Amino acid sequence: EGIEASEQRLIDQIMIDLDATPNKSELGANAILGVSLAVARAAAESADLPLFRYIGGPSAHVLPVPMMN
Template identity: 75%
Template sequence: GANAILGVSLAVAKASAEEAGLPLYRYVGGAFASLLPVPMMNIINGGAHADNPIDIQEFMIMPVGAETGADAIRMGAEIFHALKKKLKDAGHNTNVGDEGGFAPNIGSTDEALGFVMKAIEAAGYKPGDDVMLAIDAASTEFFKNGKYELAGEGKSL
């Protein structure tokens, strides 16, 4: 469902912006829009989108230090490739999950975050300044019987 509706929505938005003679970001953001949003790039998959024990569904990076959209995409690609190298060097597979991030068979959320932080630094960026982290926990996937069951980590909250 989401893949089909997203494509249709984007096509309609682009056509409407073209008809109005406006850049897409201005059409969507309104008359006072002057900045493109910071992209959230999915680089590690877990949860329902991967066949690994990580409970969190998506670990993402946000290149907040980028000057332009092109710089943000370049930063994301550099970090993605640095992450691939870090995972390979640690003996993990670099297969991708359903959402395009790597789906390594690592044991915990903390370990996944550690790999992301090391990849950011290996690409030459400073976590918290140049690049922020974001997650999509998809917590409804592990909320059962009134508790959050983190099966991959053997925890119940």
């Protein structure tokens, strides 16, 4: 039993709660971001959508700007 990749906000919140530090020093911000992006890619693949369309919705016409930390 697990959590569906489409539950992005829930998965992100679980990681934030697990870390519980203001600067994400326990799990690490890069690790949290990497897992979050992997979940988004998995959900997009499952929905048979390109990642930018999955993130931006049906009216997305441009690729999102990469997130850096």
